[in-house]
Amino acid sequence: MDIIILGQQLMGYIPLGDIVLYLAPVNLFMFASALAFTTLIAISRTETQVEAGVGTLKDQEVKVDKDEFKIRRFLAIVCGLATAGAMITGDLFNFTLFVCLIGIVNIGIVAAVKQIDVLDAAFQYGLVAMIAILPLFGGAAMILASTGTISLLEIAHIPTTFMMIFGSLLLFLGVAGETGVAPFYATKAEMFRTPGSPFLLIIHLSSLLVIIRVIEILLIINKPF
Amino acid sequence: MANILLNVLIAFLVGSVLFGLQRKIMARIQMRPGPPIIQHLLHTLKFFIKESTFPKTAAMPFYIAITAMLSVIWVAAIIVGPVTQGSLLLIFAIYAIHKIVEHNAGSSSGSPYGKLSCVRAVFSAAAEVPLFAVLIIIYFKAGTMNIAQIISYQAANGPLIYSIPLAAAMFFVLILSKAPYSPFAITKGKDIISGYETEHFGLLRGYLMMSESTAWYMLLWVFLTVFIGGLSPLWYLVGMLALSTIVGFINATTPILNPNHSIMTQVSFALIGIVGSLVLLLY
Numbered sequence: 001m002d003i004i005i006l007g008q009q010l011m012g013y014i015p016l017g018d019i020v021l022y023l024a025p026v027n028l029f030m031f032a033s034a035l036a037f038t039t040l041i042a043i044s045r046t047e048t049q050v051e052a053g054v055g056t057l058k059d060q061e062v063k064v065d066k067d068e069f070k071i072r073r074f075l076a077i078v079c080g081l082a083t084a085g086a087m088i089t090g091d092l093f094n095f096t097l098f099v100c101l102i103g104i105v106n107i108g109i110v111a112a113v114k115q116i117d118v119l120d121a122a123f124q125y126g127l128v129a130m131i132a133i134l135p136l137f138g139g140a141a142m143i144l145a146s147t148g149t150i151s152l153l154e155i156a157h158i159p160t161t162f163m164m165i166f167g168s169l170l171l172f173l174g175v176a177g178e179t180g181v182a183p184f185y186a187t188k189a190e191m192f193r194t195p196g197s198p199f200l201l202i203i204h205l206s207s208l209l210v211i212i213r214v215i216e217i218l219l220i221i222n223k224p225f
Numbered sequence: 226m227a228n229i230l231l232n233v234l235i236a237f238l239v240g241s242v243l244f245g246l247q248r249k250i251m252a253r254i255q256m257r258p259g260p261p262i263i264q265h266l267l268h269t270l271k272f273f274i275k276e277s278t279f280p281k282t283a284a285m286p287f288y289i290a291i292t293a294m295l296s297v298i299w300v301a302a303i304i305v306g307p308v309t310q311g312s313l314l315l316i317f318a319i320y321a322i323h324k325i326v327e328h329n330a331g332s333s334s335g336s337p338y339g340k341l342s343c344v345r346a347v348f349s350a351a352a353e354v355p356l357f358a359v360l361i362i363i364y365f366k367a368g369t370m371n372i373a374q375i376i377s378y379q380a381a382n383g384p385l386i387y388s389i390p391l392a393a394a395m396f397f398v399l400i401l402s403k404a405p406y407s408p409f410a411i412t413k414g415k416d417i418i419s420g421y422e423t424e425h426f427g428l429l430r431g432y433l434m435m436s437e438s439t440a441w442y443m444l445l446w447v448f449l450t451v452f453i454g455g456l457s458p459l460w461y462l463v464g465m466l467a468l469s470t471i472v473g474f475i476n477a478t479t480p481i482l483n484p485n486h487s488i489m490t491q492v493s494f495a496l497i498g499i500v501g502s503l504v505l506l507l508y
Contacts, residue, residue, distance in 0.1 A: 026314045029301070033322055036294075044287035047335035061282075197284045197332035197343075204328050204347060208321035215361060216314060 013090060013153065020151055022090035026216065030087040030209050037205055038080025041073065041198040049195040064196050068112050075112075076199040079105040083206040087213055092150040095217065096140045096174070102206045103129040103178035109199050118194045125180050132177020139170030143221060156220050168218050175214045179207035232303045233439070236446075239462070240438030241266035243445070243469040247404065250473030269434040277427030282335030291333055292425060292432040295326045299439040306446055310373040313360050316447060323440060324350040327412055330433065331421030342420035345411045345484050352491035353399055355499070362392040362502045363451055372450060379454035386452040389505065393452045395498035397468075398491060400444050404472045408479040409487045445469070 013022040046069060049062040064072070079102055086098035107129060110122040144150050146163035158164075194200070244265040252259020261267075279288070302319045305311040324346060331343035364370050366389055367378040379385055386393045402409035413420035422433055442465070449456060449464040456464065482490065 026312055026318055029315055030318050033298075033318075037325075040287055040290050044284050044290075047284035047288070047333055048282040049335050049337075049340060050282055051337055195335075197329055198287050200332060200343075201287075201325060201329045204350070205322075205325050208324060208350065209318070212314070212318050212321055215317075215358065219361070219364065 019094060020090040020153065021088050022153065023088070027088050027213075030212065031084050034080055034084035034087055034205065034209060037201060038077055038084065041076050041080060041202060044198040046196045046198060062195050068114075069196075071112050072109050072196055072199045075105045075108040076202045079109065079202045079206055083202070083209055086210055090152045092140050092143060092152060092155070092217070095213070096136050096171075099136060099175055099178050099210055099214075100133060102210065103132070106180070106203050106206065109196075109203060110194060113194045113196075115194055128177050128180065132174045134174070135170040136174025136178060139167045139172070139174055142167030142170065152217060152220050156223075160222050164221055168221050172214060172218060175210060179210050229300075229304055229308055232307050233300055236299075236303055236307075236439045236442040237435055238266065239465065240440070240442035241269060243441060243465060244405065244438060246466070247406075247469050247473040247476065250470060251406065251477035254474065254477035265434070265438065269431055269438065272427060272431035272434060275427045275431075277429060279426075280334050280336065280424050283424070284333045284335075287329070288333040289429065291326055291330050292429045292436075295323065295330070295436040296432050296439075298322050298326070299436050299443060302443045303439065306372065306443060306450070310376070311371065313363065313370045313372055313375070313447075313451065316443075317360055320353075321350075324353065327421055330425065331412070331423075334424030336424040338417045338419075338423045339421055341417045342412045342423070345414075345417075346421065348484055348488050349402070349409070349411055349491075352488045352495065353402060355492065355495035358495070359392045359395045359399075359498065359502075360451075362389055362499070362506070365503075365506055375451050376455040384453045389452075389502050391498045391501040391505065393448070395494060395502075396448055396452070398494045398498075400448060400468065401472055401475060402487075402491065403441065403444060404476060406476045406481070407472065408475070408482045409491060410481060411484045411487045414481050 009024070011023045011025070011028070013020055046064040051060045051062060053060040082098045082101040082105065086095055086102065089095050089098065107122055107126040110118055111126075113119065113122075140150070143155070143164055146161055146167065147155050147158050149155060149158075242262060242265075245260070245262040248264065249259045249262050279285070298319050302316055305315045305319070328343050328346035328350070331339035331341075331346060333339070360370070363375065363385060366385060367375045369375060369378070375385075382388075398409075401407050404410065405413060413422070417423070422430060425433055445465045445468050446461065448468065449461060453464065481487075
């Protein structure tokens with residue numbers, strides 16, 4: 001195999017009909033990391049958050065109750081699997097679907113919490129994530145319309161046009177909104193005040209890994225050389 | 226395998242001594258005698274032989290595994306960097322996972338200090354990840370993300386620090402933010418004790434400190450390699466000493482910023498660096 005993407009040798013690809021998974025060192029590393037963290041989330045219990053009590057010298061313990069634990073763990077595992085999928089897919093449309101799923105379950109992970117400030121933050125993040133769906137899919141659709149394919153292996157060989165650059169900008173805007181990174185991070189950080197460290201990990205993990213993946217995808221689509 | 230072990234050992238020892246050197250420089254500037262240069266190394270080794278205790282509020286086994294993760298990813302970075310000279314994008318991914326570990330080492334203990342550090346880590350990631358995005362500018366200039374090819378490019382065209390100086394400055398700000406006592410070290414500010422490390426004791430703290438030293442060495446190695454080029458071991462050491470000394474001077478003379486100011490300053494650097502570098506590339 002002699003396919004080189006961004007200076008890294010492609011180690012192989014798995015064609016599953018329309019779905020093509022490609023195996024390059026960066027993608028495999030991020031895929032393995034996402035799966036490792038997801039396994040860790042599945043087997044971990046949550047921490048007890050110790051806070052200063054108001055009007056007393058005693059500590060106040062904030063715990064995750066059993067029902068909340070079950071639903072949040074399920075959503076965190078779904079988020080981990082979606083993140084792993086987004087890391088390894090060689091198909092632009094699947095990538096956008098995985099990112100969209102990550103956005104939805106991220107809201108779900110914190111929406112189960114019974115803390116007003118956290119719910120407010122989740123609501124605001126949810127609004128941004130929902131709005132971001134439009135540029136996310138719109139960008140992918142424009143790239144499909146201008147290249148005739150959603151396979152990144154094919155797009156890597158197609159010369160960049162203005163519409164591909166415009167589609168990429170929309171795609172980046174969509175991913176930024178879905179993952180809640182800058183400039184949308186302000187509300188998202190407040191979501192991390194709730195207990196449930198293993199579940200919060202996956203929210204942060206998915207955002208950062210998806211950002212790295214989208215940088216890789218944008219460089220594949222918009223070839224500067 | 227021997228090559229990997231040797232590089233890991235060098236990274237740990239050199240990183241630890243450079244941290245010690247920084248503390249010494251800071252102390253002398255502040256007219257204190259300061260600790261010995263090998264203090265950070267001694268501290269790290271000391272934690273490996275101390276008793277390990279675990280908070281009863283911790284999220285097990287997550288709380289333990291997160292420290293192992295940190296060690297593993299920086300060993301992986303050494304394999305990708307000095308050993309195989311692989312993809313820069315992979316080092317970017319490793320750095321992103323470092324931020325996640327920083328975030329969750331804090332929140333997994335249940336301590337309010339760790340939790341505050343965790344929230345600050347989320348904030349700081351929003352600023353540090355754009356700073357790390359400087360690697361894209363290197364790709365635009367050198368046409369590759371492969372470290373070996375970037376070294377070859379610089380051998381033929383001269384060091385990248387001359388052609389994309391703003392990108393180098395951005396990366397230096399990132400390095401600065403990872404130094405203890407730096408103006409951007411909000412995740413380990415003394416107002417929250419030791420930040421995300423506060424509730425990790427004994428062996429686990431030893432692993433955290435060992436990984437920090439390795440991470441420091443790796444960040445300096447990446448800076449020297451991608452902005453100056455492939456150097457001999459002696460010149461790498463000289464370069465790392467020089468960078469650590471500059472960082473020591475900055476840390477000694479600047480207060481730690483509050484989280485909002487820290488993020489806004491870093492984001493401003495990132496914005497100026499990215500836009501400025503792109504303009505320099507176009508003209």
